[in-house]
Amino acid sequence: MIDTDFLRELNRFNLIVTKRITSNYAGPRRSYATGHGMLFKDHRMYTPGDDIRAIDWRVYARTENYYLKNYEEERSMTVHILVDSSSSMNYGKPYTKFEFASMIGVGFAYLALKENEKFKFSTFDEHVATFRSSRGRGHLAAMVHYLNSMKPRGKGNFKESMDSYRKYIKGKSVVIIISDFLTDPDIVEKAMVNFAKQEVKVIQVLDRVEKDMLLQGDLRLEDLESNSTMRTYISARLREEYKNRLNDHTAKIRQGCHRFGAHFEQVISDEPIFDAFFRILR
Structure with a gap:
């Protein structure tokens, strides 16, 4: 379940925008x-x-x-919030990656409302599910209810989803993209072209187990997107190799984002949500 108690702690923060914003809507x-x-x-x-x-x-x-x-x-501007809802996000404790990503997204929607800005919340897997733009607190509550009732499913198609979402960007905007980004870094970089003129924050959400490979011994692993399984033995050497490859993967995602002026941040789903949000806003 999505915990919204932390939203009260966000009252002291504002959206930090470094690019010039223009639009046709009244705001602060x-x-x-x-x-x-x-x-x-x-x-x-x-x-x-x-x-x-x-x-x-x-x-x-x-x-x-x-x-x-x-x-x-x-x-004013519109804050576009896109949360990955593919099957790989349905993993993690105490929150799944999807729940943690949703809380971050709801946090940005809350900040937008606090500053009288519009927000548009969307989820994506193989396709994008979009919801109308709004400044209303009732809309935010409805989004929380919807996200709590959602179960991540399907395979992710990051570039196709971002390409199809581009048509919703009108004028200057802030774009928040939240995913585990367990996809080809080159695909992520190519997708960033869609938002090159916008203020973009890219947030990678990982679970502690997959971040630090807190598994060992003889195990049966399941791919959440393909439902395929395999048996393997995870040795100390394999754990180190995995962590090195994951760090290299994340570094490539970060570099691809930076080439288009996007801010990249990695968060772990077992850390306090306020601490993660504070780091993203720095």
Whole structure:
């Protein structure tokens, strides 16, 4: 089950955006325009080609000079949250990777609401399931209920999912992608092209067992996406080889994200959710 108690601890945080945001919706982020806006800012001298409708005739009556009003117009962004719901995410303790990923996603939706921004929550496996954008707290509660009733299933198709989601990006956005990223790093990098102009946070969620290979001896392993099984013996040497390969895999994912300006962070599903979230926001 998704624990939402940690959301209260997020009240002291804000979404950190480093790229310039523009959009057509009202929100707390401000841009400056000449003409009819929401908040008057100051005046500037008229220059040929300016819209004469913005001239302040009262100032002209006093000074006989043409001045235009500058308005401070509020604009906002949409926070896009995509959570991997393929079968491989249905693993882990005390939370499955899907539950932990969902909590992170809900945390970002909560921050968006706190700042009066819109959020759009989606899950993906072989395809993307999208939900309408919203600023309402009722919508957030409905999303938590939906995620609690969901069971991860199917094979993942990361690039196809990201390619198909691209059409939902309107203007500048913040994109949060949460997955275990147990897929080809080259595929992940190619998918990042879809969001090259956006603010992107890529979050890898792993379970402690698969991160540190806390298994040994004669075991039967099951692939959650293909349902295939195999028997194997995990020796100390194999454990070290596995950890080295996983670290190399993660490093390649990180490098591919960085090439497109995306922030990458790895979290483990048994760590305190607030600590993980704090590290992501740093």
